[in-house]
Amino acid sequence: MSDTTTALIALDWGTSSLRGFRLASTGEVLETRASAHGIQHLPEPGEAGFEAAFAALCGDWLAAGPVPVVAGGMVGSAQGWREVPYLSCPTPLAGLYEAAERVVTRDGVEILLAPGLIFEPEGGTPEVMRGEEIQIAGTLAGRPDWQRASTLVLPGTHCKWAEIRDGSVTGFGTYMTGEIFALLRGHSILGRLMSDAPVSEDTRNGAFARGVAQAAEAGPGDLTRQLFSTRTLGLTGQLPGGALADYCSGLLIGHEIVSGLRDSGDGPVVLVGSGALCARYGEALRQLSRQDPAAIIENPAPAGLHRFARDAGLLRQES
Amino acid sequence: MSDTTTALIALDWGTSSLRGFRLASTGEVLETRASAHGIQHLPEPGEAGFEAAFAALCGDWLAAGPVPVVAGGMVGSAQGWREVPYLSCPTPLAGLYEAAERVVTRDGVEILLAPGLIFEPEGGTPEVMRGEEIQIAGTLAGRPDWQRASTLVLPGTHCKWAEIRDGSVTGFGTYMTGEIFALLRGHSILGRLMSDAPVSEDTRNGAFARGVAQAAEAGPGDLTRQLFSTRTLGLTGQLPGGALADYCSGLLIGHEIVSGLRDSGDGPVVLVGSGALCARYGEALRQLSRQDPAAIIENPAPAGLHRFARDAGLLRQES
Structure with missing residues (x-):
């Protein structure tokens, strides 16, 4: 007992x-x-x-x-x-x-x-976190393999990518993916065409994957142009209103993963956070790198x- | 008369x-x-x-x-x-x-x-404009050199980059630079540290140039991470609150110009729009490409x- x-x-x-x-x-x-x-x-x-x-x-x-x-x-x-x-x-x-x-x-x-x-980072801009270090500690508890070398990704309003080596956080970056998505959906011209009209799961997943595929082809600086295509794909009827948020999310998450993977080591990628959002990150990770996340860890804060x-x-x- | x-x-x-x-x-x-x-x-x-x-x-x-x-x-x-x-x-x-x-x-x-x-564009996403084509026609009126080959940039809420060849618009792209800047300043966590506290013109211009310099070093997908540095540079006191909006603007305009120039021909770059905003684009253009805009054209709509x-x-x- x-x-x-x-x-x-x-x-x-x-x-x-x-x-x-x-x-x-x-x-x-x-x-x-x-x-x-x-x-x-x-x-x-x-x-x-x-x-x-x-x-x-x-x-x-x-x-x-x-x-x-x-x-x-x-x-x-x-x-x-x-x-x-x-x-x-x-x-x-x-x-x-x-x-x-x-x-x-x-x-x-x-x-x-x-x-x-x-x-x-030398010559770069500072990065800060508060709270995520506890989630990282919890995720790594009992996992000596991940403590040795891994990349931890914590999706959310401000998504953190943390690089782990020999039990230390060697560096990390913050992506405003979640906040910018919320702003675009709630306050921008892109949100006006997004609707709650029901569309099939396949259509939504396809729209998300299309956004991720766009991100894979992006050169430096292309994000704010690609984002506008959320509007034009809706205007021209190429995507239904009920799938535009998925497309926009695919673009933003795709851009983040392209950037994050470039700065990561070759350890496993571990996703930390809510299951639904981490599942999306997992899909995009597979599409962009042909690798699966090592795991999705929900709620490691208590650990x-x-x-x-x-x-x-x-x-x-x-x- | x-x-x-x-x-x-x-x-x-x-x-x-x-x-x-x-x-x-x-x-x-x-x-x-x-x-x-x-x-x-x-x-x-x-x-x-x-x-x-x-x-x-x-x-x-x-x-x-x-x-x-x-x-x-x-x-x-x-x-x-x-x-x-x-x-x-x-x-x-x-x-x-x-x-x-x-x-x-x-x-x-x-x-x-x-x-x-x-x-x-083949294999790409659609682009639309309504109103800018009139400004383009007005800008090119009486300028056979620009009609032959030029890139017209129309800064604003949704900035257009139009490629001109032999009197035709051969293609164009839309960057959400202005709208995203307004969202970030008005509604995001970045706006909270931005203040109207007076800072010198030099400090503001320096912050703008620092954002542009960041954009020059960006790889694909880096924008939403670089944007977060607007916050951390403020938090750590490396930039005063009164210059954070300039830094954020430099990042966004810099990213746009990096992307736009890559897809442009080698004709002159003509800026079309309000003088103050076009002056900022001109600064960033010089910093990123060592070329001056061929001109800044205000209000070509009547022409x-x-x-x-x-x-x-x-x-x-x-x-």
């Missing part, structure tokens, strides 16, 4: 939401909760807002006695509970705790906040926070 | 505005008027709305007797007064009138509507409409 004693409370605390996990000492997730109290939507302003959000979500988990608490994400940003400075890449993931910062609630509960990462806590010495030794 | 007799009424009728020009037989602009009655902002719905908008802006120009009237732009689209089908490229600009359509008001005034252009009317035989022979 597994041990169901609470050994750790782990918080994945982002801009728009707060997720809490009650973990066993093994890292097993015993309970998951979520609230809308992201750092920009706290119940009251200032430090008290963070305390109130935490107490509302997890207060009863502490009723039986003290339990270590860790948190990752925007809670450690300049707009968070306390700013935890970025660690510079290359960063050994096992050393995140060395840069962590501690906050203490009025009730005396200590919470260890994880740092974000910064990557400043990452568990590892962070263990590295920090907050957990009793597992028996 | 020049002849100030009204020989032609020319309308540049777009989505959001209507401009009217009273022209002499030579093409000289005798008077210019504008109203907000673009085809999506008519005083009343349907055909009557077009008539009312026209009468309100230009009715008195017809008081002394009939004058030929021509119009170009979205007024000839499916949402316009009457749909004028697209002409296929390559299109001789002198033959626009052959595809024109006539509308007649209740008062018996005939208005000749210019067609748009469509370009369907284009005059040429269209003359080709259609609506003007008395000039003496």
